[in-house]
Amino acid sequence: MKKILLAVVLVLSAASANAADTCKSKAIDKNGKPLAGAALTSSLKKCTNEAAAACDSSAKDKNGKPLAGAAKSSYTKKCVSDAVGG
Template identity: 60%
Template sequence: MMKTIISAGAILLLLTTTAFAQSSAAAPAAKMTAPAASASGPSSCESQAVGKNGKPLTGAAKTSFMKKCEADDTSSASSACESKAVGKNGKPLAGAAKDAFMKKCVADAGK
């Protein structure tokens, strides 16, 4: 009888702990999806500048976030342009041709 009660208590404890762990783990994942989605342009960075409490960032926190967000946008545009930097003959561009292409491509991506 005593073994049955202890076993039932252990199972109940295990099930409630597992359910609690799943519900609390799902909440941070939902919070991470909105800011993690990256679109181009400063307006998207502006809209993503929201703190953990849901309020817009201000001051130094906003400045830091905006710098990081804009740098991420530039680096993603740069890597996209890097893969497109191919000449008419199918070989990768090099030197001045590559520099000119990259400058124009990154500028166009920022628009």
Template identity: 80%
Template sequence: MKKILITTFLVLAAASAHAADTCKSKAVDKNGKPLAGAALTSFMKKCTNDATASCDLSAKDKNGKALAGAAKTAYTKKCVSDAVGG
């Protein structure tokens, strides 16, 4: 169990390096103005769903084996949080 948690934290540390491109930073209209109201809500919901799907697929340990249980949950939660920007 310790090995899985250590691996998870190492993967999370690597994933946090990509945090600059977040849903919150992408929430702008075609004119560069920040989204608001229903448009922002819709955009954030879609972006969060996309991030969750992507994070679930990338939840693997250093040997390429899929994570499971608490390690997968922790990885996915951190990955989605980083992707959304919250």
């Protein structure tokens, strides 16, 4: 159990260190102004869904084996939160 938690912590710290752009920082219109209202909501929803799919497929331990159960849920939740920016 300690090995799984350690692997999750290592993966999460590596993922957060590499997260440069977030969904919130990408939510700008073609003129460079921040989105608002329904456009912002739609953009964040689409970006969150894409992040969830990417995080779910990248949920692996330090040996490359897929995570399962609580470790996978924890990783995916943290990864999506980092990707969304909040």
